[in-house]
Amino acid sequence: MWTRKGILAAGGAAVAAAAAGCGGEDDDERRRQMRTAADLEIVRFLLQVERVTSAFWQEAARRDALAPVNAANLTADIARNEQGHVDILVRYERRLAGQEETQTTPAPTTDFAPVFAAGPSEVLRTGAGLANLAASAYMGQLNRVQDRTLLGSMLAIHTVEGRHGAAVNRAAGQTDQIFPDGAFAEPATMAQVRSRLRRYAT
Numbered sequence: 001m002w003t004r005k006g007i008l009a010a011g012g013a014a015v016a017a018a019a020a021g022c023g024g025e026d027d028d029e030r031r032r033q034m035r036t037a038a039d040l041e042i043v044r045f046l047l048q049v050e051r052v053t054s055a056f057w058q059e060a061a062r063r064d065a066l067a068p069v070n071a072a073n074l075t076a077d078i079a080r081n082e083q084g085h086v087d088i089l090v091r092y093e094r095r096l097a098g099q100e101e102t103q104t105t106p107a108p109t110t111d112f113a114p115v116f117a118a119g120p121s122e123v124l125r126t127g128a129g130l131a132n133l134a135a136s137a138y139m140g141q142l143n144r145v146q147d148r149t150l151l152g153s154m155l156a157i158h159t160v161e162g163r164h165g166a167a168v169n170r171a172a173g174q175t176d177q178i179f180p181d182g183a184f185a186e187p188a189t190m191a192q193v194r195s196r197l198r199r200y201a202t
Helices: 004-063 072-097 113-117 122-141 148-171 190-197
Strands: none
Touching: 004 072, 004 113, 004 122, 004 148, 004 190, 072 148, 113 122, 122 148, 122 190
């Protein structure tokens, strides 16, 4: 039989349980937001890397910079792939930022004039360097990413960037650079990647 004391005690317990439940939901939401924020930071970082790389190969295609070494088709293929990388990362950025249309980060300003002025050999060397840098940038973020779908896309792009580097080195006649140095790919931190990109972009 319920007494006044029992009713008050039961009511207090119900309130406490409800409060605990709300706290759990709040904690889950905070964790979800933190995971989303971490993935968004990664996507925006990689998007800047890909925009620089894509800008390089788009300009190489416009200039027909590798025609003298019979690599015009390679230039077009890489330019198309790099634009595909940019496009998918933009979609991830919009989804993670909760925006449908607005591009939330501006594209960097690039300057590759000295590279193209130096001729095809320098274009190939720079192209291979950018591909290897991009691959290292992806590798450096794989252990941080939370979203499994994003992880799958990053692994796929990392593989293609490695193939780009090998193909460009082959075109340059750098057969000793076609295979990786060692059995394991080397990751690069955000700071390391950004430092190297400053040569070409602001």
